[in-house]
Amino acid sequence: MPRIDVCLAAAVWLAGVCTVIGQAQSGAEWVIVTAFAAACSAPLLWRSVAPLRVVAVIGAVGLIGQLLPTSSLLDGPFLLAFALAIGTAGSSADGWRPVLVVTAAILPSLIVGAWQAEDVGGSVLTVGWLALAFTIGRAIGLRRSYLAVRAANLRLERAREIERELAAERLAIARDLHDVIAQSVETVSMQATIGAHLFDSDPGAARDALLRIRSASTSTSRSIREMLGVMRASDQPSDRLAGLEDLADLVSAARSETCAASFAISGEPRVVDSSIGPALYRVVQEALTNVRRHARASLVTVELAWQPAEIAVTVADDGVGASDDLAEGYGLRGMRERLALIGGRLEIDTEAQRGFRVRASVPTEAVP
Known part of the structure; x- marks a missing residue:
């Protein structure tokens, strides 16, 4: 696997753990947060190989996190990992398929989170954050495709x-x-x-x-x-x-x-x-x-x-x-x-x- 994916997975895990500083009170909560952050970050090791599958796996981990008693502590690790995953999916896949996969992966977690917190505003902010990550990834992918087409045209013209x-x-x-x-x-x-x-x-x-x-x-x-x-x-x-x-x-x-x-x-x-x-x-x-x-x-x-x-x-x-x-x-x-x-x-x-x-x-x- 690419070295950059290993570094990004480690950075996301560390950043996710840091989001609960001042919130986790007991050792048990720290163990749960650390393990959950690792579960969200580990799939990023394969983001370059299978970006849509990584989105689905992290979405499933996020749904499990919403069902745990400490779900309020797990939003940070999940959102960081999921944002990077959907940004990668947006940059590496064309058409409507990445949109459908991202929607299917995040929708169950949003529904459960909104039902438990009874706060629609938080869900709207989450959707906005993830939409921004996906849009940035899509823009990067479009520019990459443009540069690839341009390079191909230059090679053809040179030939x-x-x-x-x-x-x-x-x-x-x-x-x-x-x-x-x-x-x-x-x-x-x-x-x-x-x-x-x-x-x-x-x-x-x-x-x-x-x-x-x-x-x-x-x-x-x-x-x-x-x-x-x-x-x-x-x-x-x-x-x-x-x-x-x-x-x-x-x-x-x-x-x-x-x-x-x-x-x-x-x-x-x-x-x-x-x-x-x-x-x-x-x-x-x-x-x-x-x-x-x-x-x-x-x-x-x-x-x-x-x-x-x-x-x-x-x-x-x-x-x-x-x-x-x-x-x-x-x-x-x-x-x-x-x-x-x-x-x-x-x-x-x-x-x-x-x-x-x-x-x-x-x-x-x-x-x-």
């Missing part, structure tokens, strides 16, 4: 928040895999085609194509390792994520026999938030992949512009472009979502037979 975070993380991983694998496969396919075409007529150019394939596969392997390191979320330092300083190599890898690629930087470079570099790198990577897959361009230019309030990167080609009613695929949606996470925006400018232009910008004035 939903975790699910949303996991879904966002899965989407981010899907975007990264799409960017890395699509770019690598396109590069390998294009360079393999060039190598096979020039294998006999120009072995040197074919060898360069094979070297580009090796470079692309190495870069892809590194990028996948970086993503796996982030997914592990360990405390150990992971490899550096590709960022703005890697754009030159990315553009160089995009060059081919049929499409030239150039890279330029304007403005004064400065330290920016660590999330900006990888995001812009992935945008450029996806844009270059789209150029190779769809543009049929002979030139693609990439410009990194450091402006006072923002940093912007522009990828433009001289390919076939697209119509005004361009339907955004997974790659373009991924660019927008990636930039939105860091407060950036994506601008697309295209016209049939006039090329394709992608501009990604991120504000930097709030970045320390």
Whole structure:
């Protein structure tokens, strides 16, 4: 049984005995009061386990006390124990059942006490005292239930928040895999085609194509390792994520026999938030992949512009472009979502037979 119940039972027994100080005259009366207080207090040891049964038992003990010759000395021990019992019942049980049990337990004692004393006023005060104890217990129980429901709702909301975070993380991983694998496969396919075409007529150019394939596969392997390191979320330092300083190599890898690629930087470079570099790198990577897959361009230019309030990167080609009613695929949606996470925006400018232009910008004035 809980230690607090033992302490409360002992305290109620002691308080009940103290209520007759100055009233008990003989040793026999003290023995009766002490024993009766113990009989009323002992059931409180099980108040947390069976509160309604404890109410019934103490009510029965109180009825026996009303039938004893020393009943006037026994009201204090009984009322203290019974008030604590019904307060516990009110806090631990719902509905009308505790009300019915309390009423059935106290009513016989009240009737007998009122009949013996012929004093209805004393019975009314007793009922008021017990009703107050029950009301306090009920209020405690309602607050406990409210806090339990609130805690359950908070746990549920936290679980939903975790699910949303996991879904966002899965989407981010899907975007990264799409960017890395699509770019690598396109590069390998294009360079393999060039190598096979020039294998006999120009072995040197074919060898360069094979070297580009090796470079692309190495870069892809590194990028996948970086993503796996982030997914592990360990405390150990992971490899550096590709960022703005890697754009030159990315553009160089995009060059081919049929499409030239150039890279330029304007403005004064400065330290920016660590999330900006990888995001812009992935945008450029996806844009270059789209150029190779769809543009049929002979030139693609990439410009990194450091402006006072923002940093912007522009990828433009001289390919076939697209119509005004361009339907955004997974790659373009991924660019927008990636930039939105860091407060950036994506601008697309295209016209049939006039090329394709992608501009990604991120504000930097709030970045320390």
